[in-house]
Amino acid sequence: MKVEAWIFVICTVFLVLVTPAYWFVTDAGDSGADWTGTSALVMTTLLTMMVAMYLGFQAKRMDARPEDRKDAEIADGAGELGFFPPYSWWPLWCGAALAVMTFGVAVHAWWLFIIAGMLGAIALCGLVYEYYRGEHAH
Template identity: 80%
Template sequence: MKSETWIFAICTVFFVLVTPAYWFVTAGSDQGGDWTGTSALTMTALLTLMIALYLGFHAKKMDARPEDRKDAEIADGAGELGFFPPYSWWPLWCGATLGVMVLGIAASAWWMFIIGTALGAIALSGLVFEYYRGEHAH
């Protein structure tokens, strides 16, 4: 995870340098600078810093992965990598019901939001309990 830590640390430095530059470039406007873009860049810098710190703390506690070692061979990365779920239709239905809910709010059609919420609860239950029944049950 050391390589990922460095990537996010470099991104943090980039955003810390770009944010004041953006502020000064947009200072020609009547308001004295673009508050929206400057605050978005500031929050982006803080978020990348948070991720870099998290990965850095965990990299110290973990054994070095093959990607982090200079003397690693390709065969060192062989073996089981973890559990990867098979295909699933439930994320499609979760996204569709979220779309119905947002459309209901945007169109001020609360009945559509309520229908989307009910169908969303069913879709979310199907997604959560997918591995407890059916073909992929554990």
């Protein structure tokens, strides 16, 4: 986790340096030319700092993983890596429902938005409860 925390610390430092430079180059201070980009960079800086702090705190609380230790062997990383879900059609239907909802808003067809929202709710329930029924039930 320490490596991941350092990656986000480096990104935060980069953004701390780039944000004032962007603000100065776009002349947002005098004429208000581009507050949008400056605001986006400030928020991105704060978000990367938040992730870096979280990963740093978690790295202190965790035991060192094999990839974090300099004296680790390849065999130290052997074993189960975690749970990986099998194939699923539910994300496709969730994405399709969201696409139709967005299309309904774009063309001011609220009836289409409502129908797609109901179908999206069904698809989301199917995605959430996928491992409670069927062949992949736990």
